[in-house]
Amino acid sequence: MDLKELYRDVILDHNRHPRNFGRIEPADGRAEGHNPLCGDRLSVFVVLDGERVADIRFEGRGCAISTASASLMTEAVKGKDRTAIRALFDKVHALLTHPDAAPDGALGKLAALAGVREFPVRVKCASLCWHTLNAALEHGAATISTE
Amino acid sequence: MAANLSLAAPPPFDAERVRRDFPILDTMVNGHPLVYLDSAASSQRPLPVLRAVEDYETHSHANVHRGVHALSQAATAAYEGARERIRRFINARSTREIIFVRGTTEGINLIAQAYARPRLRAGDEILISALEHHANIVPWQMVCEQTGCTLKVAPINRRGELLLEEFLKLLNPRTRLVAMAHVSNALGTVLPVKRIIEAAQSFGAVVLIDGAQAVPHSRVDVRALGADFYTFSGHKLYGPTGIGVLYGREELLAAMPPWQGGGDMILTVSFEKTTYNELPWKFEAGTPNMSGAVGLAAAMDYVESLGVEAIAAHEQRLLQLATAELARLPQIEIIGSAAHKASVLSFTMKGVHPHDLGTILDAEGVAVRTGHHCAMPVMTFFGLPATARASFGCYNTERDVASLVQALGKAREVFA
Incomplete structure (x- = not known):
């Protein structure tokens, strides 16, 4: 169990200085995510240009893994269309849960989340933002929970 | 209750001997001897049980x-x-x-x-x-x-x-x-x-x-x-x-x-x-x-057989020691400072979410509870999403307090 694998510099940096942090109002889609086990909450706001996410922000309060994951996610999906975002989510999910998943080149900085899979109770921290984004894109407005 | 505790003369209490009654305390966790500070969630069972x-x-x-x-x-x-x-x-x-x-x-x-x-x-x-x-x-x-x-x-x-x-x-x-x-x-x-x-x-x-x-x-x-x-x-x-x-x-x-x-x-x-x-x-x-x-x-x-009052007095000594040690750490804020307390110490570390703190302490073999402790209104009152909580039982020792302090130092390093 290597803490340095979990808390890589990229994670610590995005935790300390989250990118795209804040609200967008009005937004084309927004959703709230909640992890009742630890009390973490975050909101995701998206502005759409057709199928493309033209702008995205998040706000909330959570652990370093959930904050960094959300920050990295906003950077990664901005400018991408729904199909590309879904494909990226699948890659992130595989990275977080499959013991042998080699980081896919398409992941870019998101590959920093690879260490999370050694800490199964923390996987939900990293995936909360993606489920929330999914809800914001699918339903326009929703509240989702990890439980 | 607490008044009785402070009046009780400290009886001889051999926590090292007590520990031998609890086989689970020999467990190694992530390469470290287990330091079990989560008895308020569930205590361990001694051999007679x-x-x-x-x-x-x-x-x-x-x-x-x-x-x-x-x-x-x-x-x-x-x-x-x-x-x-x-x-x-x-x-x-x-x-x-x-x-x-x-x-x-x-x-x-x-x-x-x-x-x-x-x-x-x-x-x-x-x-x-x-x-x-x-x-x-x-x-x-x-x-x-x-x-x-x-x-x-x-x-x-x-x-x-x-x-x-x-x-x-x-x-x-x-x-x-x-x-x-x-x-x-x-x-x-x-x-x-x-x-x-x-x-x-x-x-x-x-x-x-x-x-x-x-x-x-x-x-x-x-x-x-x-x-x-x-x-x-x-x-x-x-x-x-x-x-x-x-x-x-x-x-x-x-x-x-x-x-x-x-x-x-x-x-x-x-x-x-x-x-x-x-x-x-x-x-x-x-x-x-x-x-x-x-x-x-x-x-x-x-x-x-150990003596309820003797256990309580032992735990109070550990609580006071841990409270004093944590109070010396600048990033630590102790949540709950009632005049009469049982051996429960809730705290937060500045810049480190309790969930991260729990993971880092666990990597050092130290088991604490992190979260809202099934008391969300208490967390809301203090404006916190969660705290870390160390709790002490009859089998804990001053060494456990030292391990907690050391592991908190590790957390500060990781999040430096």
Whole structure:
């Protein structure tokens, strides 16, 4: 169990200085995510240009893994269309849960989340933002929970 | 309770010897010897408890109160013997006042559904404190929905203490039931339950005390307290999970309808009319947790062999040491600084979310609870999503406190 694998510099940096942090109002889609086990909450706001996410922000309060994951996610999906975002989510999910998943080149900085899979109770921290984004894109407005 | 603790002369207490009774403490966690600081969530079990359960399962198990055969009699004797052991431990008048339940949560729900629900109606009030565990909030909210009665909450101060004056002001003739923790699980605050009980009863209210966090740390005498109902869990008292105790004054229990129907809680059943069993079995429908009861009785033997007061004094020394050590760390904020506390230390570290703190401490072999401790209103009061909580039991040592401090240093390094 290597803490340095979990808390890589990229994670610590995005935790300390989250990118795209804040609200967008009005937004084309927004959703709230909640992890009742630890009390973490975050909101995701998206502005759409057709199928493309033209702008995205998040706000909330959570652990370093959930904050960094959300920050990295906003950077990664901005400018991408729904199909590309879904494909990226699948890659992130595989990275977080499959013991042998080699980081896919398409992941870019998101590959920093690879260490999370050694800490199964923390996987939900990293995936909360993606489920929330999914809800914001699918339903326009929703509240989702990890439980 | 706490007053008694501070008066007690420190008796010789050999925690190193106590540790040898708990085989699980030899576990290695992530390459480090386990430092178990989560007894407030669930304590570990000593060998005498493990052996008593094994002995029951190996030599005495059959169903209770049923057969005339030898094993059924042995099981009944073991189960009812455990009830008598528990009666002595809390100084109840009679074993008719000792109901076996799954744990504190079930004890509270039993009173909510079998005492409060049939009696309370719109306009009546149930009074709790802002320190309560969800298990002492939600069952009362359910009763409010079912009967139209109102839930009132006595406030706390920034130290995590009940505002007694405010509590007294909330009491009135409509207050039918007061339900309070004896010790707060999230902050460790010891509540002045004797005073609370006297005041509430003077208004004609009955009082339920949630003793889950108190029984492991103090001598509880239900008659001296004057409690109407008192409930606690076995697994926080070095006993098994799935077993707990609801004490109730006999006249109150006798006047209550059964909670659950089934076997063992009846005398006769016909399709026209069923007559219920006597106390305490009226409230024990179905085959009970006999091995759990036996294990809990063994846990009480064990605790008394060490001395309840000696354990409490030992834990208080550790609490004071840990409080002083953590207070010296600039990034640490201790949450809950009541004048009277049990050995629970809730804290946060600046710049490090409790969830991350828990992971880093675990990597060092240190087990603490992180989260809202099933007391979200307490967290909301302090404006926190969560805290880390270290809690101490009879097997903890000064070395464990040092390991905690060292692991907190590690967390500061990672998040430097």
